[in-house]
C-alpha cells in the first residue's frame with residue numbers, strides 16, 4: 001500500500017478483515033496478521049481475557065470465537081497515525097450482541113497487535129447521557145414513592161426477601177468499583193465487608209500512608225476525583241472518597257458483615273453464602289460469587305523456631321497497628337519491600353530504633369522518577385491536556401500484550417539507573433541488595449509477575465542510605481528468643497517489636513479459607529504471568545491468572561489489583577456478570593489451564 005496514508009491503511013486492513021471474517025475464512029483472516037503477532041481480547045469475542053500470540057493461535061481464536069460472534073461494521077475512529085514505526089488507530093466494531101472498541105497496530109500492512117474490548121451489550125446499555133433516568137414523574141399519583149422510599153425498600157428487601165444475583169465478598173476499592181458498574185447495569189448485588197465503614201481497609205493502614213500512585217492513575221469509574229485533589233492521596237482521604245462514592249452510587253453495601261463460608265450448590269446452580277451481619281447470621285443465595293478480598297491479603301507468616309517464646313509484640317505487617325505505641329522501642333522489620341519500608345519509616349519517625357532485615361534483593365524506584373519516566377506518559381496533567389483521558393490511557397496500556405511489555409519497560413530502567421545513579425550508589429554502600437528485576441524490566445513487571453519485590457521510594461530509602469533505618473542484609477532469621485532475634489550469620493539483635501513484612505500468598509488462598517481447599521486447588525494460583533522469573537513460575541500464560549475472568553469453578557470470580565486495574569477490569573467483569581444475569585450465551589474461549597496451586 002505504498003503512498004497510502006495511515007488512515008487509508010487501517011481502513012483498508014479493516015475492510016479486508018471484515019470481508020474474510022464475514023465469509024467465515026479463518027485462514028484468510030489469519031493471513032492479515034504477522035507470524036509473530038498478538039490479538040488481545042477483553043471479553044468481546046472470547047467471554048474471557050485472553051491473548052492469542054502468533055498467527056497460528058490467532059487463526060484458532062478467529063475460528064473458535066471471532067467468526068461465531070458474527071462481528072461486523074469494523075471501522076476506524078478518527079485518524080490513523082504513525083507511532084514508533086507502526087501505523088496505529090482506534091477501531092470500533094460490533095458483534096451480534098455487543099458493541100466493541102479496540103486498537104490496531106500495523107507494520108508493513110499486516111497486524112502486529114490488535115486489542116478488542118467489549119464496551120456494552122446491545123439492549124442493556126448503561127442509562128447514561130441522553131439515556132439517563134428522568135428521576136421525576138410529573139403529575140399527581142396516589143401512593144407515589146419518593147426516591148428515598150424506593151431506595152429504602154431496595155435496601156430492606158435485597159438479601160432478606162429477595163436474593164441478590166451477585167455477592168461480592170470484601171468491600172475495598174475493587175468491590176466498590178465493580179459494585180458501581182453492576183448497579184448501573186441493574187444487576188442486583190450485595191457487597192459484604194467485615195469492617196464498619198467503606199474505606200476502612202485504607203483507614204486501618206498505618207497513619208503516614210499516602211497512595212504510591214498519582215491521582216490520574218487512581219480514578220474510580222464514572223466519578224473522577226475533583227481536579228484540586230492531591231497528586232498523592234492520603235489514605236484517610238481515599239477512605240472518605242470510597243465511603244462517599246458507595247453512598248452516591250447507591251451500592252448495597254453491608255458493612256460489619258463477615259463472610260464466614262460459601263459453598264456452590266451444583267444442583268441449584270447457586271452459592272450458599274453464610275455471613276454474619278452485625279452479629280446476626282444470614283444466608284445469601286446468589287448465582288455468582290466474586291472474591292474481592294484483596295489480592296495481597298492472605299499473609300505469608302514464616303514459622304520461626306522460638307516465635308512463641310517472644311515476650312514483645314510480634315505480628316505480620318497486615319496486623320501492624322502503626323508506630324504510635326513503639327516510640328521508645330527496639331523494632332525489627334523483617335522484609336525489604338513496600339510495606340517493610342513504609343512501616344520502618346513510620347517507626348523511625350516516632351523515635352523507634354529500627355532495623356530492617358533484607359534476605360534477598362529488592363527493586364527500588366524513586367517515586368518522582370517512576371512518574372516522570374513511566375506513568376506520566378499516560379497518566380498526568382500533560383497527558384490529559386494532550387487528550388489522553390483516563391479511559392484512553394487504560395486502553396493504550398491494555399493494547400500492549402504482556403508478552404511485549406517487559407521489553408518495552410526496560411528502557412525506562414536504563415534511564416532510571418543513570419538518572420538516580422548517586423541514589424543507588426548510596427543505597428548499595430549502606431549494604432542494600434538492589435535489583436531491577438530478573439530481566440532488568442523493573443517495577444511494573446515485578447508487580448504483574450509476582451505482586452512483590454519492590455519499593456516505590458517516598459523517603460525511606462534515604463533513611464536506609466543514611467543508616468537511620470539500620471539494615472542487615474543477606475541474612476535469614478534463624479530463631480526468636482524471649483527478647484532477641486537471631487540470624488543465619490550467627491548475630492543477634494535485641495527486639496521489643498518484630499514485624500514480619502513477608503508478603504502475601506495467592507488470592508485462591510481466600511477460596512481455601514471461605515470455600516474449600518478443593519475449590520482453591522481447582523482454580524489454582526491467581527495473578528502472575530508464568531514468566532519463569534522469581535516467584536512467577538512458567539509455563540507462560542500471557543495474561544494474569546484467574547483475574548476478572550472465568551475460573552475452573554463455575555460462577556466464582558476474582559477481582560482486585562491496584563486502582564487502575566480495579567477501574568479498568570471491573571468493566572469486563574461487570575459485562576460478564578450482566579450477560580449471565582440476562583441469560584445470554586457466554587461461550588468461554590481459551591479457559592486457562594491450572595499449572596500451580598498457590
Ligand SMILES: Cc1cc2nc3c(=O)[nH]c(=O)nc-3n(C[C@H](O)[C@H](O)[C@H](O)COP(=O)(O)OP(=O)(O)OC[C@H]3O[C@@H](n4cnc5c(N)ncnc54)[C@H](O)[C@@H]3O)c2cc1C
Pocket residue numbers: 169170171172173174175192193194195200201202205209210211212213218257258259260292293294295296297338339342514559560561562563564
Ligand atoms: C501499603 C499499601 C500501599 C498501596 N498503595 C497503592 C497505591 O498507591 N495505588 C494503588 O492503586 N494501589 C495501592 N496499593 C494496592 C491496592 O490498591 C490496595 O491493596 C487496595 O486496597 C486493594 O483493594 P481491594 O479492594 O482489592 O482489596 P482491599 O482494600 O484489601 O479490600 C478487601 C476487603 O475485604 C475485606 N474482607 C476480607 N475478608 C472478608 C470476609 N471474609 N468477609 C467480609 N469482608 C472481608 C477486608 O476487610 C477488606 O476491606 C497499596 C497497598 C498497600 C498495602
